[in-house]
Amino acid sequence: MSHRSRLRSRLRSRSRSRSRTARLVKLGGALLALALLLGLPYWLPLLVPAMQQNPFLLYKWLNVLVAANVLAILGMSWDLLGGYAGQISFGHSLFLGLGAYTTAILSVLYGWNPWLIIALGGLVAAVGGLLVAAPALRLHGPYLSLMTLVAALAFDRLMRWLKPEVGIPGAEGAILCVPHCVLTLDAVLKYYYSLGLMLLTALLLWALTRSRVGLALEAVRDDEAAAQAAGLNAAKYKTLAFGVSSFFAGIAGAFYVYHIGSAAPADVLNLQRSVEAIAVAVLGGMGTIFGAIGGALFFKVFEELLRPAGTLRFALLFSLALLILLLVRSGALGRLWAGLRPRPSPPREGAEAPPTVASASETEEAEVEVKAKPS
Amino acid sequence: MSVVVEVLVLGFLISALYALAALGFTMIFGVAGVLNLAHGAFAMVGAYVAIGALDRGLSLPLAALVAVVGMALFAPLFYWLIVRPVERHPILVMLGTLLAAVVLEQIVGLSFSFNSQILPPLVGGSFSLLGVRVTYDRVVASAIALAVITGLWLFIHKTPQGKAILALSMERKGAALVGIPARRVILGVWAISGALAAVAGLFIASFMGISPLEERALLVIAFSIVVLGGLGSIPGSLWAAFIIGFSETVVQQVAPEAQGLASLALLMLVLTLRPQGLLGRAAA
Numbered sequence: 001m002s003h004r005s006r007l008r009s010r011l012r013s014r015s016r017s018r019s020r021t022a023r024l025v026k027l028g029g030a031l032l033a034l035a036l037l038l039g040l041p042y043w044l045p046l047l048v049p050a051m052q053q054n055p056f057l058l059y060k061w062l063n064v065l066v067a068a069n070v071l072a073i074l075g076m077s078w079d080l081l082g083g084y085a086g087q088i089s090f091g092h093s094l095f096l097g098l099g100a101y102t103t104a105i106l107s108v109l110y111g112w113n114p115w116l117i118i119a120l121g122g123l124v125a126a127v128g129g130l131l132v133a134a135p136a137l138r139l140h141g142p143y144l145s146l147m148t149l150v151a152a153l154a155f156d157r158l159m160r161w162l163k164p165e166v167g168i169p170g171a172e173g174a175i176l177c178v179p180h181c182v183l184t185l186d187a188v189l190k191y192y193y194s195l196g197l198m199l200l201t202a203l204l205l206w207a208l209t210r211s212r213v214g215l216a217l218e219a220v221r222d223d224e225a226a227a228q229a230a231g232l233n234a235a236k237y238k239t240l241a242f243g244v245s246s247f248f249a250g251i252a253g254a255f256y257v258y259h260i261g262s263a264a265p266a267d268v269l270n271l272q273r274s275v276e277a278i279a280v281a282v283l284g285g286m287g288t289i290f291g292a293i294g295g296a297l298f299f300k301v302f303e304e305l306l307r308p309a310g311t312l313r314f315a316l317l318f319s320l321a322l323l324i325l326l327l328v329r330s331g332a333l334g335r336l337w338a339g340l341r342p343r344p345s346p347p348r349e350g351a352e353a354p355p356t357v358a359s360a361s362e363t364e365e366a367e368v369e370v371k372a373k374p375s
Numbered sequence: 376m377s378v379v380v381e382v383l384v385l386g387f388l389i390s391a392l393y394a395l396a397a398l399g400f401t402m403i404f405g406v407a408g409v410l411n412l413a414h415g416a417f418a419m420v421g422a423y424v425a426i427g428a429l430d431r432g433l434s435l436p437l438a439a440l441v442a443v444v445g446m447a448l449f450a451p452l453f454y455w456l457i458v459r460p461v462e463r464h465p466i467l468v469m470l471g472t473l474l475a476a477v478v479l480e481q482i483v484g485l486s487f488s489f490n491s492q493i494l495p496p497l498v499g500g501s502f503s504l505l506g507v508r509v510t511y512d513r514v515v516a517s518a519i520a521l522a523v524i525t526g527l528w529l530f531i532h533k534t535p536q537g538k539a540i541l542a543l544s545m546e547r548k549g550a551a552l553v554g555i556p557a558r559r560v561i562l563g564v565w566a567i568s569g570a571l572a573a574v575a576g577l578f579i580a581s582f583m584g585i586s587p588l589e590e591r592a593l594l595v596i597a598f599s600i601v602v603l604g605g606l607g608s609i610p611g612s613l614w615a616a617f618i619i620g621f622s623e624t625v626v627q628q629v630a631p632e633a634q635g636l637a638s639l640a641l642l643m644l645v646l647t648l649r650p651q652g653l654l655g656r657a658a659a
Contacts, residue, residue, distance in 0.1 A: 088466055090473075135647035142410050145469065146602050147646050153595060154639040161636065271591055275477060278470050286466070315481035322474040325467060326460050 059187035068300035069194035075280035075292030077248035083287035085241035086221030091152030093273040099250030104263040107181040125250020133242035174264030390620025391517035396575035397600035399568030405544040405607030415594025416476040421573025422580035450569025484587035493584040
C-alpha cells in the first residue's frame with residue numbers, strides 16, 4: 001500500500017512538473033519563434049553583414065519568406081482537411097489556382113481594395129471546395145484523392161483552353177496583371193503583410209481545431225461509422241472541412257498573385273504545388289496546423305539555399321524531403337519525431353484520446369490509480 | 376464512315392497500351408495495398424533507359440530488353456528503399472512515391488533533357504485499313520500488349536507462383552496460413568509491375584514521344600483506368616482502359632481542343648455515380 005501510494009505520488013508529481021515544463025517550453029518556443037519572425041527584417045542584416053551593404057540581398061530573402069508564408073497558409077489549409085478531417089486531397093492546387101485567378105481577374109477588371117479581392121479569392125475557392133466536396137462525400141481513401149487530383153487537372157486544362165483575355169495574356173492561359181495586382185513595392189512591408197496573414201490563418205485554424213468542430217473532425221477521421229453512430233453528421237463536417245480548407249488555400253493563391261504579379265497554370269495549377277502542400281504539412285507533422293509553418297520555412301529556405309545548384313535543386317530538395325520522410329518514419333529519428341510532436345494517436349483509438357504530453361502522462365497516472373485501488 | 380473506322384481502329388490500339396500501363400499499378404494495389412504514384416515515372420524511366428541504351432549504340436530490340444529487365448530490377452529496389460519503411464501509412468506511401476516520382480523526373484530531365492524525345496518505331500511502314508492509315512508499329516505494339524496481358528492472365532491463373540499472387544490479393548492472413556511467403560511474392564509483383572510499366576513506356580515513347588514531365592499524364596491515365604475499373608481488379612482495368620482509350624480517341628476526332636478534359640469529366644462522373652469503380656470491391 002505504502003509502496004503503491006509512494007509510486008502514485010511520485011508519478012503524479014513527475015507528471016505535473018513534466019506537463020508544466022512541457023507547457024512552458026512549448027509556450028516559450030512559440031513566443032521565441034514569433035519574436036524571431038516579427039523581428040526578422042532587423043536581426044537578419046545584423047547576422048549577415050553582406051545584407052547591410054546590399055539591401056537587395058535582404059529583400060531577396062524577405063521575398064523567399066513571403067513565399068514561405070504563402071506555402072505555410074496552403075500547407076495549414078491542407079492539414080485541416082488531411083490531418084484533421086482525414087480527407088487526403090491531391091488537388092489543393094485547384095483551390096490555390098481559383099484564388100489566384102479570381103485575384104488576377106478582379107484586380108485588372110475592377111481594381112478594388114486588395115484585401116477585399118483577396119477575401120473574394122478565398123470565397124471563390126471555398127465555393128470550388130464545396131463543389132468538389134459534393135461528389136467527394138461519397139468517396140473514400142484513394143478514390144477521394146484521385147477525385148481531387150482530377151478536379152485540379154481539369155481546371156488546369158480548362159484555363160489552358162479558355163486562355164482568359166484579361167490583363168496581359170501570357171502563354172498557356174496565364175494572366176499577367178502587374179500594374180494592378182501590386183500590393184506594395186516595399187519588401188519589408190510585404191513581408192509583414194504575408195506574416196500577418198499567415199499568423200491570422202494559423203490562429204483561426206488552430207482555434208477551429210481546438211473547438212468542438214475540431215473534435216468532430218477528428219472523430220470522423222478516426223472512425224466515420226462510430227462518429228455517425230454517436231450522432232455526428234459526418235457529411236456536414238467533411239463539407240465544412242472542404243469549405244474552410246479551400247477558403248484558406250484560395251487566400252494563399254490570392255496573396256501569391258499580389259506577390260508575384262501573375263497567375264499561370266504552369267505555376268499555381270501545377271501538380272507540384274499540391275505535392276508541396278502535402279509535403280510541408282506531413283514534414284511539419286500532420287494534425288498540428290502549426291507544423292506546416294515549420295515545414296514551409298524549411299522548404300522555401302532550402303530551395304533558395306540550393307539555388308546555386310541550378311536546375312539540380314528540385315531534385316535535391318525533393319530527395320531531401322523524401323529522405324526526411326523515410327528517416328523520421330522508419331525509426332532512425334522516430335524518437336525525435338515523437339518528442340517534437342506528441343500527438344499522433346494511432347488510427348481508431350478514438351478522437352477523445354488526449355493529444356498532448358501532459359494529458360498522456362495523466363492517463364498513465366489514472367491507470368496507476370486504478371491499479372492501486374483494490375488493495 | 377471513315378471517322379468511325381478511325382476511332383475504332385485507333386481507339387483499340389491505344390486502349391491496349393493503356394491497359395498495359397494500368398495493369399502493374401492495379402496489381403500492386405491488389406496484392407500489397409500500395410498506391411504506387413511513381414508508376415508513371417517507372418514507364419517514363421523505362422523509356423529513357425532504352426533511349427540511353429540506343430545512344431550507346433545498342434540495337435533497338437536489345438535496348439528495349441535492357442529497359443524491361445532494368446525496370447524489373449529497379450521496381451523491387453524502389454519498393455525496398457522507399458515504400459517498405461512507410462508501408463503501414465497509406466498517406467506516407469502516396470506522398471513518398473509522389474516525391475520519388477518528382478525526383479525521378481528531375482534526374483531524368485537533367486541527365487537527358489526536359490524536351491520530348493521519341494523512340495524509333497520497332498517496325499516501319501504502314502497499311503490502309505478501310506481507308507485509315509495504320510502503322511505496322513502500332514499493330515505490333517498492341518499485339519505485344521495483348522500478348523503480354525494474356526500471358527499475365529495465364530501466369531496468374533495457371534502457375535503456382537501466379538496463384539500465390541492471387542491468393543495474397545484475396546486474403547493476406549489466409550495466404551500466410553497456407554505458407555505463401557508474402558514478402559517474396561510482393562517483391563515479385565513489383566518486378567512484374569516495373570517490367571509492364573517499361574513495356575508501356577517504350578511503346579508510348581515510340582508513338583507519341585515522351586518527356587520527363589509526361590509521366591504525370593501517364594500516371595493520371597493509369598490511375599483513372601484503375602479507379603474506373605475498380606482498384607485491384609484486373610478485368611476491371613481492361614474494361615476501363617478501353618473505355619478511356621475510346622473516349623479519348625472520340626474526343627480527339629470531334630473536339631481536339633477539349634482533349635484530356637473529356638476523359639477527366641467522364642471519370643468524375645463515374646466516380647460520383649459508382650464510387651467503387653465498375654468492377655471494384657469497396658476500398659478500405
